[in-house]
Amino acid sequence: MEQLKVIIAGAGLSGLCLAQGLRKSGIDCYVYERDAAFDSRTQGYRIRIDETGQKALSSCLSPALYTTFEKSAAQPAGVYTLDTGMQPLTDKWVDQWIMDEREIPADLKADRHTMRKVLIKGIEDYVFFDSDITGYTVLPDNRVKCLFANGDAREADVLVIANGASSSLIAGCFPGTMLRDTGGVCIYGRVALREKQQLLIGDIIRQGTNVIFDGDMAAIIDVMQFDRAYKNAALPEDYIYWALIGKRSSFGLENDQSLRLAPEILGDCVREGTKRFSPKLNPLFAQTEITAMSIVPVRHSVQGKRFSLSPVTVMGDAIHTMSPAAGLGANTALRDAALLTHSLQQAANGNLQLTEAITHYENQMLEYSAAAIAASERGSKLLYNAGE
Numbered sequence: 603m604e605q606l607k608v609i610i611a612g613a614g615l616s617g618l619c620l621a622q623g624l625r626k627s628g629i630d631c632y633v634y635e636r637d638a639a640f641d642s643r644t645q646g647y648r649i650r651i652d653e654t655g656q657k658a659l660s661s662c663l664s665p666a667l668y669t670t671f672e673k674s675a676a677q678p679a680g681v682y683t684l685d686t687g688m689q690p691l692t693d694k695w696v697d698q699w700i701m702d703e704r705e706i707p708a709d710l711k712a713d714r715h716t717m718r719k720v721l722i723k724g725i726e727d728y729v730f731f732d733s734d735i736t737g738y739t740v741l742p743d744n745r746v747k748c749l750f751a752n753g754d755a756r757e758a759d760v761l762v763i764a765n766g767a768s769s770s771l772i773a774g775c776f777p778g779t780m781l782r783d784t785g786g787v788c789i790y791g792r793v794a795l796r797e798k799q800q801l802l803i804g805d806i807i808r809q810g811t812n813v814i815f816d817g818d819m820a821a822i823i824d825v826m827q828f829d830r831a832y833k834n835a836a837l838p839e840d841y842i843y844w845a846l847i848g849k850r851s852s853f854g855l856e857n858d859q860s861l862r863l864a865p866e867i868l869g870d871c872v873r874e875g876t877k878r879f880s881p882k883l884n885p886l887f888a889q890t891e892i893t894a895m896s897i898v899p900v901r902h903s904v905q906g907k908r909f910s911l912s913p914v915t916v917m918g919d920a921i922h923t924m925s926p927a928a929g930l931g932a933n934t935a936l937r938d939a940a941l942l943t944h945s946l947q948q949a950a951n952g953n954l955q956l957t958e959a960i961t962h963y964e965n966q967m968l969e970y971s972a973a974a975i976a977a978s979e980r981g982s983k984l985l986y987n988a989g990e
């Protein structure tokens with residue numbers, strides 16, 4: 603085969619990580635992203651990157667870029683399980699959590715937007731925005747032709763679908779894949795760590811990840827402080843990240859209610875969900891701007907079966923959307939990127955046929971991602987009695 607050419611649909615965490623890995627291996631690849639520009643959505647939440655995610659990133663990024671990623675993450679710290687009065691709980695634990703930041707390797711607390719900025723570094727010329735891939739066809743010579751919303755078409759040897767949850771493209775290769783709504787929702791937000799919020803730390807919030815249990819709802823509060831001595835990346839302002847995850851009823855929402863909520867309703871949901879919390883926490887939620895809050899449904903992928911061998915494959919949330927409860931979605935997506943890089947290298951070197959390389963990747967990906975979905979379901983059950 604002449605030099606392998608890969609098209610990636612989606613410049614999210616997995617798409618950019620894969621592009622870094624392929625470019626590092628000398629494979630020709632191009633990323634097409636639907637958003638109009640890199641900054642179109644700042645999706646500003648924190649992501650815990652565990653050992654799996656760290657290994658995947660370090661295999662795809664250059665050593666210098668991996669250091670930039672590590673140094674631009676917030677200071678790691680342990681997990682504390684608490685009741686609504688902020689007293690320690692000892693009987694609640696999610697397997698994936700790291701108890702103590704001194705455990706090696708500690709989870710890294712990445713700011714999603716900063717992490718994407720690191721992931722696009724050096725490959726900017728190969729990432730195209732305002733490029734909505736709407737479909738594809740497999741050509742008689744087994745190449746793939748990608749079709750764009752603006753009428754353009756581009757050919758490649760491989761198309762990697764990395765366009766996140768609700769993928770419009772997956773039906774062609776994994777028909778039957780769908781999202782199961784668990785009936786849970788996650789509301790998340792952030793507030794800049796200024797003087798007033800600083801007072802909460804130490805008094806009521808611990809430096810690490812605070813997990814508050816309240817029956818059918820739980821809250822995660824994480825202090826995000828960045829190493830200002832590090833000058834090699836544009837770091838965000840320090841902030842406190844919070845997420846509330848629970849059954850819709852905990853937020854005063856009906857089961858079939860649309861989540862396109864008016865700002866004041868979103869504010870009401872937060873007040874309803876946190877009403878039993880220690881009043882000392884009120885300033886945290888009250889000082890978060892409504893524009894810095896989002897609400898998403900908690901959904902799990904039901905994975906369909908592979909249709910037939912083709913030069914099209916898939917990774918990340920497109921094939922394994924899961925509850926954020928166990929912090930595994932991005933870590934699993936990054937693992938896909940590292941494994942697929944390795945498999946496509948084998949095809950590029952002539953060690954495997956292209957379809958063999960894709961099968962090799964997909965067999966492993968389907969197995970570990972099903973386990974991750976199951977683990978995140980267990981996490982949801984522990985956090986907010988999901989499914990009961």
Ligand SMILES: Cc1cc2nc3c(=O)[nH]c(=O)nc-3n(C[C@H](O)[C@H](O)[C@H](O)COP(=O)(O)OP(=O)(O)OC[C@H]3O[C@@H](n4cnc5c(N)ncnc54)[C@H](O)[C@@H]3O)c2cc1C
Pocket residue numbers: 611612613614615616617634635636637647648649650651733734735736764765766767770788790845898917918919920926929930931932933934935
């Ligand atoms: C509040 C919250 C907290 C979370 N915390 C964690 C955590 O701590 N740890 C963890 O591991 N995971 C966490 N996750 C999950 C994690 O964010 C996702 O699993 C991860 O972002 C998936 O990466 P991806 O590359 O598959 O998709 P995405 O990052 O969603 O990227 C998909 C990209 O594809 C683009 N796109 C869509 N359609 C098209 C198209 N037709 N053509 C071109 N481009 C397209 C989208 O615009 C987007 O940029 C969290 C999620 C939420 C909501």
